[in-house]
Amino acid sequence: MTTWHEFYQEKGYGPKWPYSIKFGEEQRIDTDVLIIGGGISGCWAAISAARKGVRVAIVEKGATVRSGAGGPGCDHWCDVPANPLSKVDPDEWAHGLSNGPYACGIGREIQCRENYDTLLELEKMGGKIRDTEDKHKGVEGRDDATKFMISPRYNANHEHNVVIRVWGTTFKPALKKECQRLGVKIYDRVMATSLLTKDSRQGGRVIGATGLNNRTGEFMIFNAKATILATAVGGSLWLLNTELGGYNTFLSRTISGDGIAMAWKAGAEFTMMEHTQSLHLGTGFKHEWYTGAGDASYENVPSVDNNGKALPVVTEPGWDKKITWEMMRTQWDRVREGIMSGEFELPFYGDFPQMKDVERETTWNMMLKEESTTKIIVDTYTGSGFDPARDQLMMYQLIEGNSPPQWRSNGAGGLMVDWNLKTNLDGLYAAGMQIYSAADHSFAAATGRYAGRKAADYASQIDDPVITEDQVRIEKERVYAPVNRNSGIDWKELHAGISKVMRYFCSEFKTETILNIGLERLKDIEKNWSPRLFALDPHKLMRSLEDLSMLTHARLIMESSLARKASSRYLDFHRIDYPEYDPPEWNKFITVKLDGGAVFTREKPFDYAGDLKKNYEANNLDYTGVYAE
Numbered sequence: 001m002t003t004w005h006e007f008y009q010e011k012g013y014g015p016k017w018p019y020s021i022k023f024g025e026e027q028r029i030d031t032d033v034l035i036i037g038g039g040i041s042g043c044w045a046a047i048s049a050a051r052k053g054v055r056v057a058i059v060e061k062g063a064t065v066r067s068g069a070g071g072p073g074c075d076h077w078c079d080v081p082a083n084p085l086s087k088v089d090p091d092e093w094a095h096g097l098s099n100g101p102y103a104c105g106i107g108r109e110i111q112c113r114e115n116y117d118t119l120l121e122l123e124k125m126g127g128k129i130r131d132t133e134d135k136h137k138g139v140e141g142r143d144d145a146t147k148f149m150i151s152p153r154y155n156a157n158h159e160h161n162v163v164i165r166v167w168g169t170t171f172k173p174a175l176k177k178e179c180q181r182l183g184v185k186i187y188d189r190v191m192a193t194s195l196l197t198k199d200s201r202q203g204g205r206v207i208g209a210t211g212l213n214n215r216t217g218e219f220m221i222f223n224a225k226a227t228i229l230a231t232a233v234g235g236s237l238w239l240l241n242t243e244l245g246g247y248n249t250f251l252s253r254t255i256s257g258d259g260i261a262m263a264w265k266a267g268a269e270f271t272m273m274e275h276t277q278s279l280h281l282g283t284g285f286k287h288e289w290y291t292g293a294g295d296a297s298y299e300n301v302p303s304v305d306n307n308g309k310a311l312p313v314v315t316e317p318g319w320d321k322k323i324t325w326e327m328m329r330t331q332w333d334r335v336r337e338g339i340m341s342g343e344f345e346l347p348f349y350g351d352f353p354q355m356k357d358v359e360r361e362t363t364w365n366m367m368l369k370e371e372s373t374t375k376i377i378v379d380t381y382t383g384s385g386f387d388p389a390r391d392q393l394m395m396y397q398l399i400e401g402n403s404p405p406q407w408r409s410n411g412a413g414g415l416m417v418d419w420n421l422k423t424n425l426d427g428l429y430a431a432g433m434q435i436y437s438a439a440d441h442s443f444a445a446a447t448g449r450y451a452g453r454k455a456a457d458y459a460s461q462i463d464d465p466v467i468t469e470d471q472v473r474i475e476k477e478r479v480y481a482p483v484n485r486n487s488g489i490d491w492k493e494l495h496a497g498i499s500k501v502m503r504y505f506c507s508e509f510k511t512e513t514i515l516n517i518g519l520e521r522l523k524d525i526e527k528n529w530s531p532r533l534f535a536l537d538p539h540k541l542m543r544s545l546e547d548l549s550m551l552t553h554a555r556l557i558m559e560s561s562l563a564r565k566a567s568s569r570y571l572d573f574h575r576i577d578y579p580e581y582d583p584p585e586w587n588k589f590i591t592v593k594l595d596g597g598a599v600f601t602r603e604k605p606f607d608y609a610g611d612l613k614k615n616y617e618a619n620n621l622d623y624t625g626v627y628a629e
């Protein structure tokens with residue numbers, strides 16, 4: 001069968017590549033702090049590093065102004081216990097969030113201590129965080145003095161006041177502008193491909209990175225005293241779905257596990273990579289969230305059945321420890337039983353007309369427009385004549401449950417970090433979702449801001465790095481290999497193959513035997529199929545390199561799954577050969593890393609960060625709060 005590429009090559013016609021191609025040409029950049037990923041955490045890292053007076057560069061695969069999961073918007077600034085309306089103590093709140101197993105206590109303490117300062121700093125840059133025009137006067141949770149809007153949903157009985165409703169569409173442009181004002185060099189449309197290490201040694205100090213311009217194909221070499229990895233998590237490893245929900249499972253299309261792959265190859269230590277979960281979103285088949293009522297931006301929209309009968313409220317647990325996942329499941333079981341018995345009739349609706357005008361206006365015209373993905377719902381429905389004062393919004397809630405469990409997505413795995421948000425590698429820091437057990441937007445912002453100042457301090461006292469040219473040459477050969485072929489397999493085929501291996505051999509239930517077969521299959525792909533990848537233009541070359549990141553990421557998940565010889569409910573991790581769930585001796589972090597090409601595992605107790613309040617303070621004696629001009 002002739003592929004599109006072969007057809008294109010044979011016929012020699014088709015759309016022309018709109019940029020001049022510079023395959024093989026090099027650009028060299030010297031900087032003090034290099035940020036890989038210009039999303040929420042990356043931009044914040046750049047700003048706080050630049051405020052310290054060092055030279056900063058961002059390398060971003062997309063366009064920084066809107067890139068990443070938080071680029072299009074955000075409607076809740078979560079876990080901000082230091083805000084003036086809060087009724088809780090920041091350290092106690094952080095302790096509560098970190099109290100369970102597998103939490104990232106360091107990240108949570110930073111978030112709770114610093115994300116209010118972060119929010120105020122954002123306001124100074126032009127981010128909108130208050131109802132300054134009094135448009136939402138009278139809405140539940142609005143404070144007339146500060147004009148902050150406390151989220152009603154995440155604030156059961158007005159007990160905490162720790163989540164603030166915000167105008168997140170203003171954030172990313174404001175962050176980019178501030179980066180530019182501070183002289184941060186932004187390299188948009190450049191995919192970082194590898195980390196450079198001192199003497200080219202796995203486990204050595206990280207001294208920069210390489211990249212590929214995905215428009216021109218130019219090769220970029222960044223020489224940096226400190227590097228912050230902020231590329232979020234992984235892409236769609238278990239499913240290739242270009243026609244329905246798109247490629248990724250929930251996050252931005254640019255997020256494909258590149259940071260994970262490059263850090264792993266450099267010898268960085270990861271944890272919780274065995275945690276994967278059933279795919280809830282992005283398949284196009286299942287819309288449990290983000291439609292109608294009862295969740296996220298729809299927070300206070302009442303859910304009703306086809307006859308207008310109120311459904312038991314189903315809210316997400318977490319902030320208010322009184323609502324547990326177990327209780328939530330019980331609520332859904334109850335709704336399900338009600339459907340089967342005829343008590344509730346499908347379909348269900350978000351009952352906007354039932355809401356007070358001011359509440360409806362805020363939810364429909366502020367929250368849903370600020371959240372990001374839901375803006376299209378508001379625009380499309382409004383454009384089609386939908387009026388929330390009159391019309392209910394259908395909830396596409398199915399009773400069959402989630403997607404098939406073999407359609408999985410990444411879990412909470414990520415880089416292990418210390419109190420400087422430094423990884424085990426000198427010169428390499430992590431921020432946002434790149435850290436294990438990361439939380440949300442304000443977590444990304446606060447950890448980015450924190451990592452930026454720590455990396456800048458390190459860069460200020462370390463000598464200039466010297467790049468090993470051999471390491472650059474080898475990476476360059478790897479990067480351009482697909483464009484040096486003109487036939488073979490394309491990125492979609494390779495992606496589909498990797499996904500199939502993950503579905504077969506790293507699915508919901510695992511054993512030593514199938515995981516080892518899976519590893520063999522991945523090695524087979526690496527040895528026999530990756531060398532057949534071919535790409536005709538810089539865009540497809542980027543897609544091909546993303547596949548190779550995925551292959552590495554897949555291996556890391558399998559290695560981590562082999563390392564944990566116990567099942568765990570917390571990790572949604574089911575080993576048929578070790579059926580006991582969460583046996584006490586396995587209640588710990590298992591870490592994995594490469595050293596000299598071999599996999600090493602270690603363990604760390606859940607409380608390795610020690611006393612959060614004490615250690616935060618000891619590590620931040622110089623922290624002065626909001627930056628003053």
Ligand SMILES: Cc1cc2nc3c(=O)[nH]c(=O)nc-3n(C[C@H](O)[C@H](O)[C@H](O)COP(=O)(O)OP(=O)(O)OC[C@H]3O[C@@H](n4cnc5c(N)ncnc54)[C@H](O)[C@@H]3O)c2cc1C
Binds near residue numbers: 067073
């Ligand atoms: C639809 C949606 C709505 C959300 N709403 C909220 C909300 O209301 N409140 C909330 O708290 N959280 C929300 N979140 C979560 C929040 O957006 C994320 O927690 C946050 O963006 C994480 O920040 P990050 O910096 O880790 O990753 P991102 O902001 O995603 O940034 C990662 C960046 O890395 C870049 N990148 C990836 N690979 C490479 C590479 N190889 N080279 C260079 N660059 C690379 C990407 O292009 C991207 O810009 C939402 C998420 C989504 C998807």
